[in-house]
Amino acid sequence: MQAFVGLTQFPQGRLRLSDVNREQGTLRIGTGGKERWVPLSPPGQDQLLMYLDHACSTRRRGQESRSGEEYLFFTETYQPLTPNSITLLFGRLRARAGLEDGQVTPWLLRETFAVQYLLTGGALVVLCEILGLKDMTVARRYQRLADAEREQEGYS
Template sequence: MSGAPAGDHAWIARFLEAQAAELGAATNTLLAYGRDLKDFSAWLSPGAGGFAGVTQERIESYLLHCDAQGLATSTRARRLSAIRQLYRFAFDEGWRSDNPAIRISGPGRSRQLPGTLDMDEVDRLLAAARASGRDDMARVRNTCLLELLYATGMRVSELVALPVSAARGDPRLLLVRGKGGKERMVPLSPPAREALATWLRLRDTAASGRRAEAGADGSPFLFPSRGKSGHLTRNRFYLLIKELAVAAGVAPSRVTPHRLRHAFATHLLENGADLRSIQMLLGHADLATTEIYTHVLEARLRDLVLTHHPLARDAQ
């Protein structure tokens, strides 16, 4: 081994530094890698040489241990992925002359279809946003949030952290910074553009008043907040969308920010959009991730036939 760090924690630190610097890995991804690798390190027997002395059999035994703990398939697959990434990096860096994880097959994730909302439910949520809020400014902000989310399919983390500069000048397209700092352009529908323009007018008026009182610069975010992040948080938006679901008469358990993202993709596919375009709009790195929406559409069409076809009804 050449220049291998001393101790598992040093391995993890160097690996995470490289992931952040070379690949631009997102903070949440780095945190997940760190947690999974620390768990693996804690499981290894003291005195066994740590990461540097691990064999394929030891990794397989660890995965059996995770299974015996009752961990979900997705969790076990994620932990194996972290271990694979670590040893690929260690091999490339010359810390090990082999990669003990390269031949280990994963537990195989179950491919669950994403939940979605139909057009009527989305319309009711948008109507609730226009009518819900403690004052006119809150109602306009809520409307803008929902219109942008459904019109673009953004992740909620992308939505709440949008810079106000991206929304200036009545844009037809928004520049969105996604996972790993990757940027993409998403088009805005006419209702979304109208909601955005209305919110900007109210936001700027309120910001001008605050600056006049405090002599402070305005927030760089489209949806500012007084909290530590400076913008509306994911948790607050999650609670907001649940409140809107109640007001809309839609079961709150069916409504999440991510489900609106699924609705965006599913409704595009239903209306003839191609998978490659949907992949670009959603910011998926792999087309296989986007292909799951074809299964959603197939399931809905199958249910439609079973519910409405006369021969299907006769057989029931």
């Protein structure tokens, strides 16, 4: 999911089913008292819808969340993800892939999303909106990374 919308790990654990607009292909993100609807890429939307179909059928067969909330992402025991559970998940995935600690992090996935977005013609101002950036400093860093990759890989 992060690769498609550039979320950090903190908001992901707080997302609820009501934060997904299937018809519009958007996801409501709320951080720092600010709320925005983020458009999903077509592959991101496809992946989310497949996940929702699977998760909803699994949730019906399993137990309901003890908190009564319908979280979008949850643990095996149907509890909302916490930053710690996401860290543990990344650790298991890194081990399974044979990667060392620190090679894949939520921040790296966010950066990868931003650079790929810019490489495929996305606008810097829109990237700021999608990522919820308050100023252009970080976005300009992503632009420099995209420019360097474009130069190295021969993007046109």
